[in-house]
Amino acid sequence: MVKYSFKRERFLIEDFSSAKTFASFLPAVAGEDGKPLWAFYANVGQAMGGFGVSSKETPITPFDSANLAYSNIPVKGFRTFLKVNGSFYAPFFDKKTSSKRIMDIGWGDFSILEENPLFSMKVTYTSLSHHPYPALLRMVEIKNLTSEEMDVQGVDGTPIFFPLGLSNFCYKELVSLMAAYCQVDGLSEKAPFVRFKTSTGDNSIVSAQKSGNAFLSVDEAGERLLPIVDPEMVFGEDASLLTCDPFLGDEDSFLRFPQQTENKLPSAFSCFHKKLAPGQAYRFLSLFGSFPSREEFKDRIGEVGYAWGERQRKATEKLIRELISPCQVETAYPLFDLCCKQSYLDNSLRGGFPVLLNDKGKGQTYYLYGRKHGDMERDYNSFVMPSCYFSSGPGNFRDVNQNRRSDLFFAPFVADYNIRLFFTLIQADGQNPLNVQSPSFRLKEGKDLSFLGGDLAKDGKLASLLSRFRPSGLYGYLREEKGLSKEASDEAFSCILSQSEPVIEANFGEGYWVDHWTYNVDLLESYSALFPDKEEELFFASAYPYFYSPVYVEPRSEKYCLKDPTTPRQYGAIDLERTKLWCEKHHFDLSSTSYLKDKEGKIFKTNLAGKILALILVKFSALDSQQLGIEMECEKPGWNDAMNGLPGLFGSGLSETVELLRLVEYALSHLAPFGSKTMPLMKEQGDFLRSLEKNLEDFSSGKLSRFQFWDKQTSARETLRLLLKENCSGEKEELPVSIALPILEKMKAMLLDSLSRAKQIGNGILPSYLIYEPTSFLKTGKKNHLGLDTIEVQGFARKTIPPFLEASARAFKLGKEAMGEEDYSAIKASALYDGKLHFYKTCAPIDEAPFEIGRVHAFTKGWLERECNFLHMDYKYLLGLLKGGFYEDFYSELPSNLVCFMDPEIYGRNPTEASSFIVPTCNPNQKNWGRGFFARLTGANAEFLNMLVLLFLGEKPFCVENGELVFAPKPKLSSSFFTKEGKVRFLLFGKTQFEISNPKRLDCYNGVKLTYRLDGTPMEEVKGEWAQKLREGAFKLVEAEVVS
Secondary structure: OOEEEEEOOEEEEEOHHHOOOOEEEOOOOOOOOOOOOEEEEEOOOOOEEEEEOEOOOOEOOOOOOHHHHHHHHHHHOOEEEEEEOOEEEOOOOOOOOOOEEEEEEOOOEEEEEEEOOOEEEEEEEEEOOOOOOOEEEEEEEEEEOOOOOEEEEEEEEEOOOOOOOOOHHHHHHOHHHHHOOEEEEOOOOOOOEEEEOEOOOOOOOOOEOOOEEEEEEEEOOOOEOEEEOOOHHHHOOOOOOOOOHHHHOOHHHHHOOOOOOEOOOOOEEEEEEEEEOOOOEEEEEEEEEEEOOHHHHHHHHHHOOHHHHHHHHHHHHHHHHHHHOOOOEEOOOHHHHHHHHHHHHHHHHHHOEEEEEOOOOOOEEEEEOOOOOOOOOOOOOOOOEOOOOOOOOOEEHHHHHHHOOOHHHHOHHHOOHHHHHHHHOOEOOOOOOOEEOOOEEEEOOOOOHHHOOOHHHHOHHHHHHOOOEOHHHHHHHHHHHOOOOHHHHHHHHHHHHHOEEEEOOEEOOOOEOOOHHHHHHHHHHHHHHHOHHHHHHHHHOOOEEOEOOOOOEOOHHHHEEEEEOOEEEEOOOEOHHHHHHHHHHHOOOOOOOOEOEEOOOOEOEEOHHHHHHHHHHHHHHOEOOOOOOEEOOOEOOOOOOOOOOHHHHOOEEHHHHHHHHHHHHHHHHHHHHHOOOEEEEEHHHHHHHHHHHHHHHHHHOOOOOHHHHHHHHHHHHHHHHHHOOOOEOOOEEEEEHHHHHHHHHHHHHHHHHHHHHHHHHOOOOOOOEEEEEEEEEEEEEEEOOOOOEEEEEEEEEEEEOOOEOHHHHHHHHHOOOOOOHHHHHHHHOOOOEEOOOOEEOOEOOOOOOOHHHOHHHHOOOOEOOEOOEEHHHHHHHHHHHHHHOOHHHHHHHHHHHOHHHOOHHHHOOOOOOOEEEEOOOOOOOHHHOOOEEEEOOOOHHHHHHHHHHHHHHOOOOEEEEOOEEEEOOOOOOOHHHOOOOOEEEEEEOOOEEEEEEOOOOOOHHHOOOEEEEEOOEEEOOEEOHHHHHHHOOOOOEEEEEEOO
């Protein structure tokens, strides 16, 4: 019978092969001095699915989508064939069995156990860390459970093992051809090295291939097992891989089989024959990895053994525990506490773990191990986990940004790093690049290598490398090409970093989403919550350029067109073919990082306050023709990617209106103390500002209708884009903050009115999306780049679609000025709420909505983004309730909405791990109700961590009073979260234990007074130098007591 439990932070599943299928993965971290490997698993067969290096196109064993993997893993994954006292066994193969089976999942490893009356077999998987090569380790233990001697003959391994360079695509489409290139070396040494003989490209460049994938198995006694690289030795002619007749026959004949080592896709099995005394176990380790050459493989494997493998497993677990150590929580709910660690891990596996690189000074902030969220379930995403030192893969602007929202509270050294990154990437037209790479470095201007001394100072190749390098490339050069020891490499690496500066890396990618900029607001709020005394420096001290991309958003005259003779649409907002021609003409690399320059080629720079204002102006000008939502004018929707048809329907988003209001309110609140300070604007931006200001005045006085106001605003934005299409004039204005504040106040008033009117349109529920239909238009007689007739729209009629949760989830963060208890009640009484499972869905039924709203219409009800509990949005809603002050409502929702409080038998996976979506009761498959799909790397983790910080610290743990910094947390914890001793604990800023005692068991969210002890020193308030030192992590323990 299936049973789920936890033991010392490990998740156990008894009878796992009968449990609901799920997919997950090993974390793919290997330390700064290691090279990671990706590995996916599921609770079928022997669990391990595909694993490999860098991406799914460089696998070591096949990468399959989850639905395929569930059927392929038992057959094409790891297999074991045993003859025990002459009887045949295939552990883990049959789904139904009387044997005991347990899956045991830890932070960086997992094991599976099968036990019958005769013997048990345990397999443990982990990845290698702190080594100069990527590898998967598989540790096997077969134990005699009887009182008599046992004869065990076995074959263990995988029937499919790739040479390095065989892509997943070629395996599935061209494997017969690719097999002809295969060569296995080292069979006689019991250390097979699998490679292509030559390059496989169909061109004139032919080169020998030295790199390859390799494996070997070593038992506890240090003896290498006999490898089997020819699958025919095990399966004979059975291409289905279901029977192993050769193994079942005579052992001598089996062992004498002449293995073919070329022209065949190899296997990676090892065989053994042992006699086990009663209670005795036979143990061996198998290593599967990638190496630059066979010589390198041979040099590295001398240390490999079973005991070594166990040490590596512990080292990988230690590494992961160190990475998640900044997030330590203790409440009355152990699974909530564990969920905090899991969310921190999974959140950082997307956004990256912040670290300080040693530069012999304060350190350089850098992020490790980030990647796109692709896996067996998210087969649509192409993940990249570079198999290199200091590994960090690319991510998307929105994903990386949101996942770093709360980093300051766990790693304050990050400071304004992410604000600088993501505001730098905002373009002058308000758009942003999609692809955000890990930053590179370069030597500071005027520096040469003389500071290094010795041979390195004269190394021309190193000098060339340092013109633009990533930590991975530099460290790899020092360790591998120069052959320096780890110590010498570390020293040279730090010396070079001390003379280098970071360089932001990003590029256009594929489009402009309407919501990406909104996550910058969260970064600002987090910074001000922790560093309110440094806001003047933040806003005005540093220079910010504008990211530049030649990908131009077309004006209405190009994108307003006819789909057919009578159907207006907005198509063709971006002309990539014309962009490519422009890039060729101007020798511009669209994959490069560039900044807006003036006509003289000088990069224009402003300060952060100027970038905030410029962003507000552009987004405010994008309000739709009824000043409700922000227009989706660039071919991409907002957060809900499955609403991809909305831009074509002249769609707009109220969610972005909410976020614009948040940004305006932030600017009004935080810039107001600096009225005499100035913000550098381009002349073009100054003219744009004055145009918007006049439009506001004319609209307020009744001179402009709503449509006319929209038309003028849009024309002004189109003019700005045209003027800045290639460069700016270079003329600069200095705008005082005091001049901007009244304009921002007018914008705030309009935006509040927008939300109020929108709620009336939505019958009490704030609409997330609106679509518009032109009521009258004129044909221009021209065609756009898609060959469609263009039109001039003279009027719009608004169309509503069923409610979505997003706008309300965001609006609750504005507090009770914008949202009230009636809004919460209306949502709960609507089809946005699943009354049986008591959680929230992305949207109400959309049957009556136009099918053109997007692919969401094609999805089954209660699946993916359609009428489903998309956990990211569900958690956004919970965060909105908490941040908006709806505390009783927030706590009433936790038991049925936080996964750590869900029944794993229904949820179908580890309840401390978030999943992308949970199936509601509108789904036609009742067996899936309440079940989670798509493992772990969801934006829900970012929302959860945000909630965690608010629960323990409140929104503004630091403030400035009378010129002094004050630590004044306002926890929002309910009394139920406190332990029997009346305490909770939270690791403050990754260093200081923050313990709150609540002897009267009060609900803290009602407002409580705290007294403090800092390393034993009592005080009523923590301010001035004490607050500074606390923020710097100078105290080991801060005790707070709720006194009233």
